[in-house]
Amino acid sequence: MTLKNCLVYRDGNFVKMDLNVEKGIFVDNPSEPLIDATGYYVMPGFVDxxxxxIGTGHKYGHVNLENVGSIEELLQILQAEDHGVIIGRGWSEEKLGTRPTRQLLDLLEKPVLLIRRCGHVAVANRSLMELTGRWREDGVFKEQDLEQLRKDLPSRxxxxxxxxxxxxxxxxxxxxxxxxxxxxxxxxxxxxxxxxxxxxxxxxxxxxxxxxxxxxxxxxxxxxxxxxxxxxxxxxxxxxxxxxxxxxxxxxxxxxxxxxxxxxxxxxxxxxxxxxxxxxxxxxxxxxxxxxxxxxxxxxxxxxxxxxxxxxxxxxxxxxxxxxxxxxxxxxxxxxxxxxxxxxxxxxxxxxxxxxxxxxxxxxxxxxxxxxxxxxxxxxxxxxxxxxxxxxxxxxxxxxxxxxxAGLNNLGEIKSGFLADFCLYEKNPLDLDEDPVAVYVAGELVYEK
Incomplete structure (x- = not known):
């Protein structure tokens, strides 16, 4: 695969060039198919x-609490949930003004587990603790106790x-x-x-x-x-x-x-x-x-x-x-x-x-x-x-x-011999307000906007 006439990130700047990929590696010589990428910006894939x-999936697949600003708003959100077990993630005392309590969550008739933003502390209500067989009088689980509680959650x-x-x-x-x-x-x-x-x-x-x-x-x-x-x-x-x-x-x-x-x-x-x-x-x-x-x-x-x-x-x-x-x-x-x-x-x-x-x-x-x-x-x-x-x-x-x-010395840059993980942008990504329109791993398209 060759991307023609794209703008490739190199040492803080973009260089207009053809980008060649073969068998998942950046190479020097062009190969089929030839793709017109004129005007597109190319960045190496980011490494976190x-x-x-899975935790990030939980954030979006469960109840995301990171922007909840009060206990009243928290209760409204939880009362509207129709899941058998309600799991929320992302609350903090700074935004709520206080920590949610077991007594507060007991007002809800379904099992509830609310995990703090940091992931090291959570509050469960009576129904959740009865479901898992793990009990804390105040409903607060921390560190290893929380790890054990997670193992007992149904329908993961x-x-x-x-x-x-x-x-x-x-x-x-x-x-x-x-x-x-x-x-x-x-x-x-x-x-x-x-x-x-x-x-x-x-x-x-x-x-x-x-x-x-x-x-x-x-x-x-x-x-x-x-x-x-x-x-x-x-x-x-x-x-x-x-x-x-x-x-x-x-x-x-x-x-x-x-x-x-x-x-x-x-x-x-x-x-x-x-x-x-x-x-x-x-x-x-x-x-x-x-x-x-x-x-x-x-x-x-x-x-x-x-x-x-x-x-x-x-x-x-x-x-x-x-x-x-x-x-x-x-x-x-x-x-x-x-x-x-x-x-x-x-x-x-x-x-x-x-x-x-x-x-x-x-x-x-x-x-x-x-x-x-x-x-x-x-x-x-x-x-x-x-x-x-x-x-x-x-x-x-x-x-x-x-x-x-991670021990990979041939990844993270766009140069010959490196693994072909890269992203295409319609606008200059250095402005920090754009997400890619296409993402490639080992030269394979894995995401398209």
Whole structure:
């Protein structure tokens, strides 16, 4: 295939040229069919270095609460739902003015589970808890308890939700997602879902114990577009859920330091086992105490990955120097209220130091953490530029950097010999107000507007 006379992105600019693709690779020589692409802009496909494809499908397939601004509006939306089990995602105290309670949700006659924006906290009503057989007096489920509750939900329809999530990534030009989907379903079910993926997926698999990882033997390529090559662990939770692990207590909860989800000895054993299996260990760590522990382990085990890194002590930077980072620039703006009112004033840590990490040469790549935030790269790039990244830097951190973090050195750029993942735009995509009209993975059309 040859696209004639298109405008191809190269190092921050567009160059008028023919784009040649053969057997899923960019090549130098033209081949059939010849397609007139005069006036079309071509960008490399975006690479999201940390998101949840099935979770993004849930956001659009269940009840999306991210724009709900009051408890009264929340109740109206839930009362209008006619599903047997009502699952909502995306609420936050900042928008609602308070946290929804079990007593409030008990007013509804159907089972209800409302998952906070961060995904680390949820509120269930009595009907939902009776349905699943899991009980909390206040209806609040956090971290591992929430993970167990999700497994007991009926009618999960994860294949449908994967396809919904995939479509939303593709429509924004994301051709490759480092995904984290093994929540509440079996690996065998997830593997079957992933085999039919249109886009590239680098799957990070969660294991509750070392013995589970020891027995797992499905690492590697499971299709031409899906590779399972990473392990996902949690060192702590989220700031909004008051479960990020801090060195000092939260400003609005003086007895709460957050939640430690793994200890240093166990984390080191995971790192050693991951190295033996030749896979990357990816650790969710947000609070400064969590980053300190992860830094100590990763200083002895380089080239593993930190996900988020929102609160980092200066003295821990040297420990984390040889690590990769999946970061979310937009959190510096979305979490502004939390930074000002929830984080303690005496917390001696750098807050959302994403630009500084980049400027000091740390290996970072951008991500959305969708469905926590919009899966649209334009949103992330705009936020990164507000932090001080240039547009070209932001694009590179959203393309080639994410590819290299997954061990793919032939992806994320439009050049001969690279994998042919690219997007066509009718207008200049650098204006950041356009989505692609066509998306290709390995030279195959996978999405058309």
């Amino acid at each position: 270095s940390h998101a949840h494809v 329809e994860d294949e449908k939700f994967f396809k919904i999530g995939q479509e939303h990534f593709l429509m924004h030009g994301v051709t490759f997602v480092h995904s984290d989907d093994l929540h509440g379903l079996s690996w065998e079910n997830l593997k079957e879902i992933l085999k039919d993926s249109k886009m590239r997926v680098f799957e990070k698999v969660y294991f509750p114990s070392l013995s589970d990882l020891e027995k797992f033997d499905d690492f590697g390529q499971i299709s031409d577009r899906v590779i399972v090559k990473a392990v996902k662990l949690f060192a702590d939770g989220s700031v909004g859920g008051r479960t990020a692990w801090l060195s000092v207590p939260y400003a609005d909860d003086p007895s709460n330091f957050g939640t430690k989800l793994i200890d240093e000895e166990e984390l080191e054993k995971f790192a050693i086992l991951c190295e033996r299996k030749n896979v990357q260990l990816c650790v969710h760590a947000i609070g400064d105490e969590a980053l300190h522990m992860v830094g100590k382990v990763f200083s002895r085990h380089p080239n593993h990955r930190v996900i988020h890194a929102q609160l980092v002590r200066n003295e821990d930077l040297s420990l984390l120097r040889k690590s990769f980072f999946s970061i979310q620039p937009h959190f510096a703006f979305e979490d502004r209220h939390l930074i000002e009112s929830v984080l303690p004033k005496n917390l001696k840590a750098l807050r959302y130091p994403f630009l500084m990490l980049f400027q000091q040469g740390f290996k970072i790549a951008f991500s959305t953490d969708a469905p926590v935030s919009p899966e649209d790269p334009k949103y992330v790039i705009e936020c990164a530029m507000k932090l001080g990244f240039t547009k070209q830097q932001a694009i590179e951190l959203y393309t080639v950097a994410g590819a290299r973090m």
